[in-house]
Amino acid sequence: MEKEDRLPGMIESFLFIVGDEGLTIKQLTTLTECEESEVALAIDWLRGNYEKRNESGIELKVFGGAYRLVTKAEFAEDIKRLLENPAPKSMTQASLEVLAIIAYRQPVTRVEIDDLRGVKSEGPVSTLIAKGLIMEKGRSEGSGRAILYGTTDLFLDRFGLESLDGLPPLSQEEEGEPIETDLFMTKFQEAFAIENDGGGNIS
Amino acid sequence: MEKEDRLPGMIESFLFIVGDEGLTIKQLTTLTECEESEVALAIDWLRGNYEKRNESGIELKVFGGAYRLVTKAEFAEDIKRLLENPAPKSMTQASLEVLAIIAYRQPVTRVEIDDLRGVKSEGPVSTLIAKGLIMEKGRSEGSGRAILYGTTDLFLDRFGLESLDGLPPLSQEEEGEPIETDLFMTKFQEAFAIENDGGGNIS
Amino acid sequence: MTYQVKLDAFEGPLDLLLHLINRLEIDIYDIPMAELTGQYIEHLQAMRVLQLDELSEYLVLAATLIEIKSKMLLPVHEGEVFEDDYNLEVENDPRDELVARLIEYRKYKEAAISLKGSAEERSGHFTKPPEDLTEFGEIVAVETEESMNIFDLIGAFQKMLDRKRLKAPLTASISKTEVSLSEKMDEIMEILERGGGKCAFHSLFEKWETTELVVTFLSLLELMKRRDVIVEQHGNFDEMTVSFRREDE
Numbered sequence: 010m011e012k013e014d015r016l017p018g019m020i021e022s023f024l025f026i027v028g029d030e031g032l033t034i035k036q037l038t039t040l041t042e043c044e045e046s047e048v049a050l051a052i053d054w055l056r057g058n059y060e061k062r063n064e065s066g067i068e069l070k071v072f073g074g075a076y077r078l079v080t081k082a083e084f085a086e087d088i089k090r091l092l093e094n095p096a097p098k099s100m101t102q103a104s105l106e107v108l109a110i111i112a113y114r115q116p117v118t119r120v121e122i123d124d125l126r127g128v129k130s131e132g133p134v135s136t137l138i139a140k141g142l143i144m145e146k147g148r149s150e151g152s153g154r155a156i157l158y159g160t161t162d163l164f165l166d167r168f169g170l171e172s173l174d175g176l177p178p179l180s181q182e183e184e185g186e187p188i189e190t191d192l193f194m195t196k197f198q199e200a201f202a203i204e205n206d207g208g209g210n211i212s
Numbered sequence: 213m214e215k216e217d218r219l220p221g222m223i224e225s226f227l228f229i230v231g232d233e234g235l236t237i238k239q240l241t242t243l244t245e246c247e248e249s250e251v252a253l254a255i256d257w258l259r260g261n262y263e264k265r266n267e268s269g270i271e272l273k274v275f276g277g278a279y280r281l282v283t284k285a286e287f288a289e290d291i292k293r294l295l296e297n298p299a300p301k302s303m304t305q306a307s308l309e310v311l312a313i314i315a316y317r318q319p320v321t322r323v324e325i326d327d328l329r330g331v332k333s334e335g336p337v338s339t340l341i342a343k344g345l346i347m348e349k350g351r352s353e354g355s356g357r358a359i360l361y362g363t364t365d366l367f368l369d370r371f372g373l374e375s376l377d378g379l380p381p382l383s384q385e386e387e388g389e390p391i392e393t394d395l396f397m398t399k400f401q402e403a404f405a406i407e408n409d410g411g412g413n414i415s
Numbered sequence: 416m417t418y419q420v421k422l423d424a425f426e427g428p429l430d431l432l433l434h435l436i437n438r439l440e441i442d443i444y445d446i447p448m449a450e451l452t453g454q455y456i457e458h459l460q461a462m463r464v465l466q467l468d469e470l471s472e473y474l475v476l477a478a479t480l481i482e483i484k485s486k487m488l489l490p491v492h493e494g495e496v497f498e499d500d501y502n503l504e505v506e507n508d509p510r511d512e513l514v515a516r517l518i519e520y521r522k523y524k525e526a527a528i529s530l531k532g533s534a535e536e537r538s539g540h541f542t543k544p545p546e547d548l549t550e551f552g553e554i555v556a557v558e559t560e561e562s563m564n565i566f567d568l569i570g571a572f573q574k575m576l577d578r579k580r581l582k583a584p585l586t587a588s589i590s591k592t593e594v595s596l597s598e599k600m601d602e603i604m605e606i607l608e609r610g611g612g613k614c615a616f617h618s619l620f621e622k623w624e625t626t627e628l629v630v631t632f633l634s635l636l637e638l639m640k641r642r643d644v645i646v647e648q649h650g651n652f653d654e655m656t657v658s659f660r661r662e663d664e
Contacts, residue, residue, distance in 0.1 A: 014267065019290050021269030022283035026291060028231065028543040029578060030305055040293055062261075064217070066224030070540060077542055080225040085539035087222050087244075088229065099534075103426050105527035113526060125520060128427030128472050139382050141573035144566030163570045168530055169537030177529055179522045231543040283546075295548055306545075308571035315568065329575055331547050371565045380569060 031075030073165030116157035234278030319360035428476035613658035
């Protein structure tokens with residue numbers, strides 16, 4: 010009984026120590042020497058508690074299967090202000106497209122990616138590897154034994170996904186114009202308008 | 213008024229991010245853009261709150277004028293388990309980080325590795341040596357004659373590389389922009405070199 | 416119609432085609448091939464700035480468009496159609512394959528936008544570097560399964576650079592606001608004053624922050640250059656002392 014009382018605090022202290030590494034529920038189970046169900050309960054309790062204390066600056070999130078303590082989104086601006094450094098350059102549209110194809114279709118070869126996009130994707134693929142977002146996941150059965158690509162755990166973390174199941178479903182084509190398309194087109198046009206006004210690069 | 217409400221959370225998020233370095237009340241005053249008295253009040257409130265929530269795993273402490281979030285002493289024994297645990301991801305991550313730095317920057321001294329990671333890398337370095345993945349590759353020119361580390365043939369073998377040229381390039385961003393601290397360290401070392409020529413040993 | 420387009424804003428021929436379809440308010444399931452092909456080729460002509468290998472991909476699609484267009488222009492001769500082929504003839508719209516490709520591509524283009532959104536949201540949550548556990552004792556060298564590969568290595572490195580990005584500017588921005596070279600020089604002179612004109616070299620370096628150490632050191636060098644202070648060491652491993660430079664020297 011006493012052990013259980015200590016469990017949330019113990020988990021909290023572990024998560025604090027490991028910081029951005031996070032811990033999986035399996036690791037937490039080993040570390041706390043408790044049952045997985047108890048750990049899951051304690052995590053839920055902790056998570057709920059952070060949410061309740063709305064004056065709190067941190068909260069508990071799970072990305073890529075690893076639980077971690079992170080600062081609340083509402084303080085993002087304050088933190089960015091204090092960091093003073095330019096945010097890491099956002100990815101190019103090309104890299105994002107390639108990443109989306111790999112995320113949803115993995116494992117996938119580069120030829121398939123090229124075909125889908127109608128352009129060569131060599132550059133974006135190596136950029137994504139260098140960023141640690143995708144990796145080789147074996148070779149295809151075919152004669153060419155082409156490299157199959159898939160996403161990494163870092164991808165899940167960077168994109169705030171619990172697991173690959175957390176990817177939003179691809180838009181289903183319906184008869185009539187899907188709303189998402191309009192939204193996308195509007196966004197695209199906005200980008201375009203900016204482009205035309207400012208004359209800068211979209212990248 | 214609203215700003216005041218956000219103050220404890222903001223301070224908590226700041227303290228969380230800086231980790232073991234902590235922040236002085238002066239720094240917090242600058243960072244939050246509040247009055248020192250308000251900050252002091254918010255800290256007291258935060259501290260009291262941590263004490264009240266006795267299920268909490270962390271608390272707020274002052275060491276040498278710097279406020280820090282730390283784990284509660286009662287979990288010290290449990291945290292030791294984090295060191296002995298068979299496979300905490302963080303340990304692997306630490307070794308991989310060190311290995312990556314050595315692979316891409318070799319030959320490299322331990323001080324450089326520590327500096328890049330912002331934590332001591334003694335443990336991972338000796339683990340990697342024991343595993344035969346890295347080895348001593350001579351001594352640096354500097355006054356300390358620090359050991360230079362490089363990767364071994366076993367490393368190439370384990371990671372399926374023909375040669376070091378087979379390492380995928382890291383994203384250009386990283387290569388291009390020198391990290392601020394690196395710049396400082398370079399200056400520092402230059403300054404030291406000058407000093408050394410003129411005078412005796414600094415140690 | 417003159418329409419200024421920045422062509423490198425397109426990710427490829429399919430992207431350009433989608434853009435045109437939207438701008439011309441074309442129903443993607445019933446594309447007027449003549450109009451679209453015309454517009455597409457018009458754009459290609461403006462694209463001469465593109466590199467040849469990029470252009471070739473656009474040209475391939477242009478050829479496809481022209482092929483579809485000409486197929487559609489071909490009159491369907493009733494007599495040549497076998498009766499049991501009738502259904503096939505109806506379904507086999509020459510545009511089908513292109514439409515399917517466009518729709519498939521559009522799916523991922525949308526997914527890319529939503530991914531970008533999740534990345535932005537995620538970037539609003541900051542975390543901290545792992546604590547240094549050495550105070551708790553010797554880190555046990557852990558034997559892990561050797562299933563790691565080069566990609567784990569890259570991932571680990573990227574993560575560390577991120578962490579660095581988060582950490583370095585934070586300490587730098589704090590020290591920047593707090594210690595400038597001239598402030599530090601004044602501080603050193605004050606310390607000397609208090610110490611009766613001298614102090615131990617190492618006592619100036621008791622702060623742990625890298626940037627502050629550097630500033631202190633550079634200040635000291637500057638003071639030496641200006642001949643305000645002098646640094647002396649008697650024996651090889653003796654303590655160095657910093658002192659005011661005497662007038663008569």
